[in-house]
Amino acid sequence: MSVRVRRIYESPEPADGVRVLVDRLWPRGLSKEVAHVDEWPKGLTPSDELRRWFHAGGSYEEFVHRYEAELAAPEAAELLDGLRKSVHEGPVTLLTASKTPAESHATVLARLLTD
Structure with a gap:
């Protein structure tokens, strides 16, 4: 099981x-x-409210x-369970612009995904 996190602005690699x-x-x-995105499960992303709260200075732990x-x-x-199945089939790279x-x-x- 291989999961890694990369910035989406980095060039795709075969190991992705x-x-x-x-x-x-x-x-x-x-x-x-250019992005070469295979999946975009928006339902796994933080809500707009949570994202705004965090970027306004909320603690990472919270x-x-x-x-x-x-x-x-x-x-x-x-959606998380579906992504776990992908992880069991091969490497998965989570892409973010963060x-x-x-x-x-x-x-x-x-x-x-790896727990």
């Missing part, structure tokens, strides 16, 4: 496997052809707690 965009909004200045609660909702849980992927929702997703 299935490339999954985990941001609610399409990244600025990037065409779909963000993780609130985001995990959102992922427990039926629609998100179903400038700090290590402190983003993508890292939370990666952890949940």
Whole structure:
């Protein structure tokens, strides 16, 4: 099981496997052809309210707690289970436009996919 997190602005690599965009909004200045995104499950992204709260200065620890609660909702849980199946079939790369992927929702997703 291989899950990694990368910025979407980095060039695709053969080791990426299935490339999954985990941001609610399409990244600025990037065409779909260049991005090489295989899946874009918007239901796994943080809600607009949570995203705004976090970017307004919310703590990362509280963000993780609130985001995990959102992922427990039926629609998100179903999408998460589907993505787990992809992980068992081969490498999955979670793509985000975040400038700090290590402190983003993508890292939370990666952890949940490998637990």
